[in-house]
Amino acid sequence: MRDALVILAKDLRIEWRTREGLSSVLVLGVLLVVVLTIAQDPSPETAPTLAPGVLWAAFVLTGMLGVQRAFVLERENDCLAGLLTAPLDPAAIYAGKLASNVVLLGVTQAVVVPLTGLFLHLDLVPRLPALLLVCLLGNVGFASLATLFGALAIRVRAREIMLPLLLLPLLVPLLIGAVQATRAVLVGGLAAASSGLGVLAAFDVIFAVAGWLLFAYVVRD
Amino acid sequence: MRRLLPPLTGLTMLAALAIVFLVVPTEADMGIVQRIFYFHVASAWVAFLGFFLVAGASAVYLWNGSPTADRLAYAAGEVGVLFCTLVLVTGPIWARPIWGVWWTWDPRLTMTVVLWAIYASYLMLRGFGGDDPALARYAAVLGIVGVLDIPLIVVSVRLLRGIHPAVINRTDGGTGLVDPWMRIGLLVSALALILLAAWFMDLRVRGARLEEEVAALRRELDARRGEVA
Amino acid sequence: MVGPPLRAEGLARRFGGMTVLAGVDLALETGETVVLLGPNGAGKTTLLRILALLLAPTDGRLLLFGSDAARAPAALRRRIGYVGHEISCYPELSAAENLAFYARLFRVSEAPGRIARLLAWAGLDGTGRRPVRTYSRGMGQRLALARALLHEPDVLILDEPVSGLDPDAVERLQQQLLELRAAGHSTLLATHDVERAAPIASRLAILHRGRIAWAHDGRGADAAVIVAAYRAVVAGSA
Numbered sequence: 001m002r003d004a005l006v007i008l009a010k011d012l013r014i015e016w017r018t019r020e021g022l023s024s025v026l027v028l029g030v031l032l033v034v035v036l037t038i039a040q041d042p043s044p045e046t047a048p049t050l051a052p053g054v055l056w057a058a059f060v061l062t063g064m065l066g067v068q069r070a071f072v073l074e075r076e077n078d079c080l081a082g083l084l085t086a087p088l089d090p091a092a093i094y095a096g097k098l099a100s101n102v103v104l105l106g107v108t109q110a111v112v113v114p115l116t117g118l119f120l121h122l123d124l125v126p127r128l129p130a131l132l133l134v135c136l137l138g139n140v141g142f143a144s145l146a147t148l149f150g151a152l153a154i155r156v157r158a159r160e161i162m163l164p165l166l167l168l169p170l171l172v173p174l175l176i177g178a179v180q181a182t183r184a185v186l187v188g189g190l191a192a193a194s195s196g197l198g199v200l201a202a203f204d205v206i207f208a209v210a211g212w213l214l215f216a217y218v219v220r221d
Numbered sequence: 222m223r224r225l226l227p228p229l230t231g232l233t234m235l236a237a238l239a240i241v242f243l244v245v246p247t248e249a250d251m252g253i254v255q256r257i258f259y260f261h262v263a264s265a266w267v268a269f270l271g272f273f274l275v276a277g278a279s280a281v282y283l284w285n286g287s288p289t290a291d292r293l294a295y296a297a298g299e300v301g302v303l304f305c306t307l308v309l310v311t312g313p314i315w316a317r318p319i320w321g322v323w324w325t326w327d328p329r330l331t332m333t334v335v336l337w338a339i340y341a342s343y344l345m346l347r348g349f350g351g352d353d354p355a356l357a358r359y360a361a362v363l364g365i366v367g368v369l370d371i372p373l374i375v376v377s378v379r380l381l382r383g384i385h386p387a388v389i390n391r392t393d394g395g396t397g398l399v400d401p402w403m404r405i406g407l408l409v410s411a412l413a414l415i416l417l418a419a420w421f422m423d424l425r426v427r428g429a430r431l432e433e434e435v436a437a438l439r440r441e442l443d444a445r446r447g448e449v450a
Numbered sequence: 451m452v453g454p455p456l457r458a459e460g461l462a463r464r465f466g467g468m469t470v471l472a473g474v475d476l477a478l479e480t481g482e483t484v485v486l487l488g489p490n491g492a493g494k495t496t497l498l499r500i501l502a503l504l505l506a507p508t509d510g511r512l513l514l515f516g517s518d519a520a521r522a523p524a525a526l527r528r529r530i531g532y533v534g535h536e537i538s539c540y541p542e543l544s545a546a547e548n549l550a551f552y553a554r555l556f557r558v559s560e561a562p563g564r565i566a567r568l569l570a571w572a573g574l575d576g577t578g579r580r581p582v583r584t585y586s587r588g589m590g591q592r593l594a595l596a597r598a599l600l601h602e603p604d605v606l607i608l609d610e611p612v613s614g615l616d617p618d619a620v621e622r623l624q625q626q627l628l629e630l631r632a633a634g635h636s637t638l639l640a641t642h643d644v645e646r647a648a649p650i651a652s653r654l655a656i657l658h659r660g661r662i663a664w665a666h667d668g669r670g671a672d673a674a675v676i677v678a679a680y681r682a683v684v685a686g687s688a
Contacts, residue, residue, distance in 0.1 A: 006554045010540070017542045017581070073540075077582075077590075082538030082597070084504055086555040087527040145366070152359045157351030165345055166363060169338035170370050173377035180380045199377045210369055214362050217283055221355060221505045354465040437467040 003088040007096025012103065014073060022104070025066050029112045032058035037119055047120040052182035055116055056138070056175055063105050063142050064164055067150035070101065075154055084220060094147060094215035098208070101143035102136075109135050122186060130185040134193065137200035138178040144207040145170055152218045174203050226420045233413040240406040254318050261311040263411040264304045265333070267418050271301025272340060272368060279364035282357065288433075289426070291357045294364055296425035298343050300418045305337045328378040335374050339367045453516030454479050455605045455636045456501060462509035462660075463496055470496045472660040473510065478605065478638050483631045485647040486640040487676070488657035489684055494640040495535070495609055497657065501638065502532035502607045515604070528556060531598030531606045535613075537590045538597065541583035545574045545593050548582060549600055556601035568596040573622075588619030595626065606630065608639040612646065624650065644680055645673045656683050 015022050036054045037047075074080050083093055113131065117124040124131065145167060153163040181196030190197075241259045278294035281287060312330065313323040324330065343363050350356045456478035463471040470493045478484050488494050499505040500512065503523050512519040514526045539548040546565060553561035569575045572592040577585075582593065591611060598606060611627075612620045620643075627650050630637060641647055647654060654676060656664040663683040666676070 003555060006551065010543075010551050013547070014540060014542045073542075076541055077539055078534060078536035079538050079540055081504060081532075081534055081536070082552065083555070085502060085527060085530065085532045085538075086552070087524045087557075088555060089524070148362070148366070152362065155353055155355065156346065156359065157353075158349055162346065162350070165342045169335055169342055170366060172335045173370065173373035176377040176380055195380055199373065199380065202376070203373055206369055206373065207366070210366060214283075214365065217358050217362055221499075354468075433467050440468060 001089075001092050001095065003086075003092035004095035004099065007083075007093060008099045008103075011070070011096065011100035015100070015104065021069060022107070025062055025069070025104070026108055026111050028065065029058055029062040029108045030115055032061055033112055033116050033119065042120070044121055048122050048186065049183075051116055051120045051122055051186065052179040054120075055113065055182065056178045058112060059105065059109060059138070060142065060168075060171060060175065062108055063101070063146060064167060066104050066108070067101055067143075067146040068153070068160070068163055070097065070104075071150045071154045080219065090216040090219050091212050093219065094211055097151075098140075098143050098147045098211070101147055102139045105139045105143065106135065109139070127185050127189075130190045130193065131182070133190070134178060134181045134185060134197065134200070137181075137197060137204055138174060141174045141178075141200055141203040141207060142171065144204060144211045145174075148207075148211040148215060148218060151215065173199055177203065223423060226416065226423060230413065230416040230420050233409065233416055237406070237410040237413040240402065240409055245402045245406045246400050251319055254315055257311050257315045259406050259410040260414070261308060261315060262407060263414045264307040264311065266411050267414045268301050268305040268308060268336070270415070271297045271304060271418065272336065272371070275301060275340070275343070275364040276368035279361035282361045283365075288430075291361070292426045292429040293422070294361060295347055295429065296422040298340055298347070298360075298364065299425060300421050302337065302340045302344055303421070304414070304418065305333065305340065308333055309337060326381060328381060331378045331381060332374050335378075336371070339370065343367065453513055455515060456638065457513045458501065458510065459513075460510035461497065461500060461507045461512065463493075463500060463505070464508045470660055471500075471507070474657070474660070474662055476501075476638075476655065476662065478636050480636050481631070481634045482652040483627070483635075483637045483639070483650055484653045484655065485651040486638065486655055486657055487642075487644060487647060487680060488640070492657040493660045494657055498532075498607055498609045498638070498640055499534070502530055502534075503527055504532070528601060529604045531601070531603035533591075533594045533598045533608045533611060535609055537582075537594035539582050539590070539593055542581050544579045544581060545569060545577050545585075545596075546579075548593065549597060552597055552600055558601050564600065568600060571626075572596040587614050588616065588622070591615060591619070591623065592626075595623075599630075604636060606635055606637040606639075608637065610641055611639060612641060612643055620646065644677050648673045648676055656680055658683050 033054055036057060037050060040050055040054075042050050074083075084090070113135070114124065116122070149163060149166050153159045153166065156162050177196045177199030179196075181193040181200060184193035184196060237259070241256050245256070245259075247253060247255070274297035275294050278290045278297060282290040282294060312333075316325075317323055343360060346363060347356070347360050350359065454477055456476070458474055458476040461471055461474040461476075462469070474493075474497055476484075476497075486494055486497070496505065500507050503519055503526060506520070514529065517526060519526055539545075540551070543551070546569065549565045549568065550561065552558075553565060558564060566575070569577075572595065574589060574593060574596070577589075582590065585593065595608075595611070598608075612623055615623065624646060627637065627639070631650065631652075654666045655662050656679065664679050666679070
C-alpha cells in the first residue's frame, strides 16, 4: 500500500538525518558480538560453532533498541496522533514501520556479519546468498513482533524493561529457527537448513498477519 | 452453581489423593516418586487450558470491550502461571531421583519454561504496566500473540540438538499406563485441579470486580470531598 | 444528505472506572467558530479528541456532515484538521518536508504549490531546510496549523492553540483565526484564555466535570460576562 511506502520513506529519511543514532546502533551490534565472543573464550576450533548463537543474540538485542528508538521518535511531538488523523488504515502504519525496521536490521547485519566472519574464522563468501535468505526471514519475523510490541511498550510504565520482557520469550522459536538455519548454512548448505527456514517462514507469516490485525488495537484508542 | 465449587473441589481432591496414594499400584520402574506424575501432568493440562482461556477471553475483550472478559483473562493468566509453576516444580522433583539431574533442555521442558515466561510476562505487564486505561487492551494483544506462539514453540523446540532423541520418552509415564486405575487416577486428578482452578478464577474475577467498585467509590468520595471543601 | 459540519449528541467517555465526559451535546454550523472553555480536568481534550475521530466515545453519537462517525471514520478524517497539544511534526525534518509527508498521506492535489502558499501564510517560508526541532514554540504552532489546513478540511479542531505563546505570537494566531473565520471555515477551539475567546467566537460553551455547564449563543458576549459565568460555573456546581 502506498501509505506504508510513504511512511517507510519518511522513516528512512529521518534515520539518514540522524546518522549518529544509526551509527551508534551499528557500533553496539559489533560490540555485542565482540563481548559475547570474548565471554566464551573460544579456541580456533570452537569459534565457528559459536557464531550463529552470538550473531542472533546480538541482532535481537540491537533490534530491540532500534525499535524502541523508532517509536520514541514517533512519540516526540506526538507525531503518532498526526498519523492517526490521516485517512489511512492503522495497518498501513504497521506495514511501513515493519518495513523500516527490517531495513535497519538488514543494514546492521550487513556490517556485523562480515565482521563476525573475521572474528570467528568463518569462510562466509560462498555462503552469502544463503545467509542473506536466513537473515531476511529472521528480520521479518523479528520486526513483525517487535513493531507490534514496540508500539505497545512505549505507552507502558517501565518501558525499557517491558519491551525485552515481553518480546524475548515470544522470540524463542525465531531464535531457535534462525540459529539452526545459520548453523546449517555455515556447515552444509541451504538444503540442510530447511527445517530452520521452515520455522522462520511460519513465524513470519503468523506474526506478520497477527501484527497486521492487532496493530490497530495497540495504537488507536 | 458457584456455591458448589468449593465443596465439589474438596471432594474431588480427596478422591484424587485417595486414588493416587492408596489405590494405584506402585509403578514398576520408578517407584513411589512416580505418583507425582498424576498431579504433574494434570497441572500441565490445567496450565494449557488457562493459557487458551487467556487468549479466548482476550479476543472477546478486544471484540466487545466486556469488562468481564478482561477480568477473566487476567484471572486465567494468574491461574495458568500458577499451575505452570507447579509443573516446573514437580517436574524436577520427579526427575532428580529418576534421571539423576534436576533439569535438561529436552523439548518438552524447554517448551514449558518458554510458556511460563510468556505468561509471566503477561502478569508483569498487567501488574506493573502503570495506570493507562488502555493496558487491558495491550494485555489482550499479548494474550492472543502468546497463544499463537505455542505451535511455533512446539515445532521449534524439536530442532534443538538436531535429531537427538528426548532423554526419556515421558508420554504417559514412559511405559504407558498399564493399570486402569492409573488412567482413572490421572483423570480424577485432572478434574480436581480443573475444579480448583475454576474456583480460584471465580474468586479472582469477583475480587477484581470488587476492587473496581471500591476504586470508583473512592473517586466519588474524593470528588465530593473536593466540592464540600 | 448533508447535515451540519458537526453534531454531538450525548457523548460520554469512561476510562476504566472514571467518567471523563458525562453526556455532551454540541453542534458546529458552517462558518461558525465555537470556543470551548473550561478548567483543567473538565474533559476538553478528551472531547476534542473524540470530535477529531482520534478516540471513540463509550456512549452517544457523533455526526459529521450528517454521517455517523462510528461508521466510516476514514473518509471523514479527510474533512477534519486537528491540532492537539503537540504539533505532530517530525523534529528532524524541515517544515516543507513535514508538509510534503502529510500531503502524500492526505492525497493533497498540487501539493508543492499548496505547501509553498501555506508556508508563506504561516510565516515559515524562510526556514528552508532547518529541522523543526530548532523552531520556537510560536513557529511550531504555526506549522501545526498549516499542517491541519493542508488538506483543506471543512472542520478545524484546535486544542489550546495559544498556550505557551508569547503575546506577539498570540496576536498573530488570533489574526489568523479571524482570517479563517472570514474565509468561511468552521472551527472548534478549546482554550483557557477567557478574555481572548470573546472576539473570535460565534458561540461559547463552558465544559465542567464532563458536561456543558453554560452556553452562550450569538455574538456580543463581552469578556466580563464570560469571565463571570466561568467563575460561577467553577465555584459552585450543583
